[in-house]
Amino acid sequence: MRALEGRRVLLVVTGGIAAYKSAALVRRLREEGAEVDVVMTASARRFVGSVTFQALSGRPVHHDLWERPLAHLDLGRDADVVLVAPATADFLARMAGGRADDLAAATVLAAAGPVIVCPAMNTRMWEHPATRDNLESLRSRGVQVVGPETGELAEGEVGAGRMSEPRVIVEELARRLRSGAPLAGLRVVVTAGPTRAPVDPVRFISNGSTGRMGYALAAAAWGRGSDVVLIAGPGTLPPPHGPRVERVTTSADMLEVLRRELRDADVLVMAAAVADYGVERTSASKIRKEDGPVDLGLVPGPDLLRETREDRAASGILSLGFALETGEGEERARAKLEAKGLDYIALNRADVPGEGIGAETNRVTLLDRWGEREELPLLTKREVAERLLDRLEERIGDRDD
16 A cells, blocks of 8 residues: 555645745655645745646645635645645744734644644754744644755755755655554664675675665655664665664674664564675685686575574564575475564565566565465565565554454
8 A cells, every 4th residue: 555545635835946846745645645735825826836736736726715715624624634845934933923814824723633844945044043943832832844954955055944855755744644553663673785795805795686675665664653773785775764774784794783673673574685605715815817716615604584583583573584586486485484483475586577686676475474375466666565564564463452
C-alpha cells in the first residue's frame, strides 16, 4: 500500500518564491495515494497560477473566503492533515496571532486535525527573534515543523531558510500520519549495500550491490514511525531521509556494528550483499603486475546471520533476510531460512534482467518459517519494501494479540 493511500491532505500555499516547489509537492502527494485540496493566498497566486495546482491535484483550487458559506470550516474539518508549504514569515506570524482574515488563515485556524508547516524565507528573517517566538508559540499549540534546510536561497545567498524538498516533506508527513502503525516506535536495524574484502591498499573483492533495496526498506520503515538504524556498506546512493546511518566497509566492520545495534533492536532486515569471501592474507603493499601471477588464497568471510543467530533468538528479534540465487533457488532459500534462524526470507534472482543487484526493480518470493509462501510481481524496490513491511507488521500484530 502507498504511504498516504486514502489520506486527505489540505495544502495551504502562501506567497513565497518556494511556491513553485509546492507544485512538485502536490504531484508527490498524489503519487503516494493522497487526495489533495489546495488553498492559495493572494500572494501565492502571484508566484504560481491556480490552474497549475488544479491540473496537478485534479480538484478545484480555493482562495476566496466568500466562495461559499463555511468553506474554511469544511476544508479544515475534512482533511486528515493541513500542510502549509511554503510557510512564509508573514503567514507564521498570522497563524501565531490567530488571524482569520483570508481563506488560508481561517482554514488553518479552524483545522480539526494536525497542522504541519514548512518554513521558507531569507536567512535573516528565519533567524529573527520574532520568527523564532512565533514558531515557539505555534509548537506549544501542537503545530509541527518540517525544515527549513540550509542551502542556496532565491536571492543567491547561502544559509538556513530553504524550504525542504518535496520528497522530504512527503516522508515526514507519512511518518507522522502513521504513528499508530505496528512498526511505530520499534527499533529496526537494516543492513544495505556491499562489503569489501581488501586485497592490498588499493584493491578489494566486492560485488555490484548498490544498496537500493536496503535503502528503500530503511526509508519505508522510518515512514511507518520506526526508529531506524541503517548499516550501509560503500556506495554512491544518497542516504534516505530519516534513518540514522552507520557507514562500514568490510564484513567485519558490519558485524561489529550489527552486534552493537542489535542489543536494543526489535526487527532486523538483512538486505546487505555481504562479501562471501576474503583473501587469506591482505598485502600491506600494492601488488604489482611485474611480480607475476598471484594466488590470493580465498577464504570464507564471516556469516553475519549465523554469527548473530543466538542473540536474535534470545531477544526475540523479528528477522528478515534475503537470498540472491541463480536458477530457481527456492530450496536453497528455504534451507538458509532455517539454518540462519530467520523468520522471513525474500528470494530474488541474479540471472533475470530487471531484478536483484543493480536494478531499480525487483521480483521476490517471500518464504517464512511458518511454511507460508508469497510471490510478488515485478515492482519498484520501494514498492517491494512496503509489501515486505506489510507482512512484518501483520506478524507484529499477531504477536500483540
